[in-house]
Amino acid sequence: MSDDLERLRDAFLSLADRSRSSESCPPAEMVWDGATGRLTARRTRRLVDHLATCPACAEAWRLAREAAEGTEQQPDARPRGSWAGWLGGAVAVAAAAVVLVVVAPVARDWWRTRSAADVYRGDTSEIKALTAEQPPLRREHAVLRWTSPGDGARYVVRISMADLTPLTTAGDLRVSEYIIPASSLANVPSGSTIFWQVDATLRDGRTVTSPTFLARIE
Amino acid sequence: MSLDDDARVVEIRSRLGRAITRICPAWLNDYREDILQAAMVRLLSVGQPERIAALPSSYLWKVAYSAMIDEIRRLRRVRATSLDLELNDPPTNDPGADPERVQAGQRLGEGIRGCLATLAEARRQAVTLHLVGHSGPEISRLLRWDLKRVENALYRGLADLRACLTSKGLAP
Numbered sequence: 001m002s003d004d005l006e007r008l009r010d011a012f013l014s015l016a017d018r019s020r021s022s023e024s025c026p027p028a029e030m031v032w033d034g035a036t037g038r039l040t041a042r043r044t045r046r047l048v049d050h051l052a053t054c055p056a057c058a059e060a061w062r063l064a065r066e067a068a069e070g071t072e073q074q075p076d077a078r079p080r081g082s083w084a085g086w087l088g089g090a091v092a093v094a095a096a097a098v099v100l101v102v103v104a105p106v107a108r109d110w111w112r113t114r115s116a117a118d119v120y121r122g123d124t125s126e127i128k129a130l131t132a133e134q135p136p137l138r139r140e141h142a143v144l145r146w147t148s149p150g151d152g153a154r155y156v157v158r159i160s161m162a163d164l165t166p167l168t169t170a171g172d173l174r175v176s177e178y179i180i181p182a183s184s185l186a187n188v189p190s191g192s193t194i195f196w197q198v199d200a201t202l203r204d205g206r207t208v209t210s211p212t213f214l215a216r217i218e
Numbered sequence: 219m220s221l222d223d224d225a226r227v228v229e230i231r232s233r234l235g236r237a238i239t240r241i242c243p244a245w246l247n248d249y250r251e252d253i254l255q256a257a258m259v260r261l262l263s264v265g266q267p268e269r270i271a272a273l274p275s276s277y278l279w280k281v282a283y284s285a286m287i288d289e290i291r292r293l294r295r296v297r298a299t300s301l302d303l304e305l306n307d308p309p310t311n312d313p314g315a316d317p318e319r320v321q322a323g324q325r326l327g328e329g330i331r332g333c334l335a336t337l338a339e340a341r342r343q344a345v346t347l348h349l350v351g352h353s354g355p356e357i358s359r360l361l362r363w364d365l366k367r368v369e370n371a372l373y374r375g376l377a378d379l380r381a382c383l384t385s386k387g388l389a390p
Contacts, residue, residue, distance in 0.1 A: 005348075008379070011326035012349045018324070019294070028287035032280050034360075041362040045343055048361075052334040052346040055327065056294065060287050062350045067241040067283050193227065195259070214258075216224070 013062060015055035025057055026050065035064035127198050127210035130176075136216035139188070142180040144215065149200050149208045156199040159184070167194065188217050226267035230278075231258060237282040249289055257285035326388050333382035341375030344368055348376070 026034075026047060033039050034047045051058040130145035137143070144157065155173040159180060168184040188194065194217060198210040234257050238250055246253070260281050261270050330349070334342050340363075347357045358368045383389055 005376075007323075007326070008330060009349050009351065011323045012330045013327070014320070014323045015327040015331065025291075028284035028291075029280060031287065032283050036276075037360055041360075044360055048343045048346050049339075051350065052342055053331065055331070056291070058346070058350050060290070063241065063243070063287070064283055065351055067237075067279060191224070193262075 013055065013059050016059035019054070019056045022054075024050070025054060028060065031057060031060045032064045032068075035061050036068045126208045127200060129210075129213040131213070131215060133214045133216060136191070136218040137180075138218050139185040140182050142182075142185060142215075142217065143177055144180065144196055144213075145177040146198050146210065146213075148176045150202045152203045153200040153208075155201075157196060158199075159194055159196045161188065161192065161194060185217060190218065192217050223267040226271045227262070230261060230267065230270055233275075233278055234258060234261065234282055237279050238286065241279075241283060242286060246286065246290065249293070253282075253285045253289050256289065257282050260285065326383070329383050329386050329388040330379065333379050333386070336382060337375055337378050340367075340371045341378060344371035345375035345379055348372055 126149040128147045156171045159167045200208045358365045
């Protein structure tokens, strides 16, 4: 590749750092399908026209291309239908697509009730789980513990099933542990995985959100 | 969940983790755990671990990729709205890069974007795909054009792009 072309590529993609995705940006799944040759030619061309105006999506496309190359995944040779039509061909994948389109945004909303501007997540490692995934928690005394990101922090803990059905939310906690009420776990099947996440509000007003942790119920 | 399911969840998580490690840009290293969790949430919502384990590997990679892109988009939204200076610093592959050179690159990038809009449709599409890293044969496959048409569009499109940039004083 000539230096000249390399400079053009670098310059074109350098704008991604300062650009934001917008409502008109395609979902990430569609960018993946486009970059791996799974869209119709017409949809691909429409998507490429978007890339020409959107540095963030151009970068996303490049990342998809590189990732697919890494997996040695080649565009498949099956006849191309529409994007939705292609997905409709496989029940499992279609179900997954429904989950991505319908459930994922709901899940995100549930886990992230605060606006992005209010939440500082620059260092999510500020909160670590002290309750491990194993051994399973006893349902009559299921204690979740985590590290404190600072003195005087107050916490909100959200707990859900693995399918994201909310189990309980506890707020205004002043200690970095929470005992899940047995009543909240009454309908949780034995051996189930639950998800939990902590929001901490620090004295200076900052909010720190933990990663989503996993735990098992005995 | 049965013990078999537990083992499957561990295996799925491990596979997802490997995929995310491979595809994440270095500047996202601090967010890998978040991306992994988001990808797990998506996958576990599909159904029982046995069913997930039977999904094709390419689907797992797609979920990992999608979770990563969503996290990148979220971080950029936060950065754009945050007053926190640290978050306003754009990630860069080369923290030691000369700021003037970075700015010149961004000016050239803006110029390219403006010039692409002026190209004929086929040339614009071929050049755009070339700029994100695709070779002629790859573009041919993606757009379902014969290679000759792609090479022609690329040759003329890149010439048009360079002429446009030169007219803007942005010769590469």
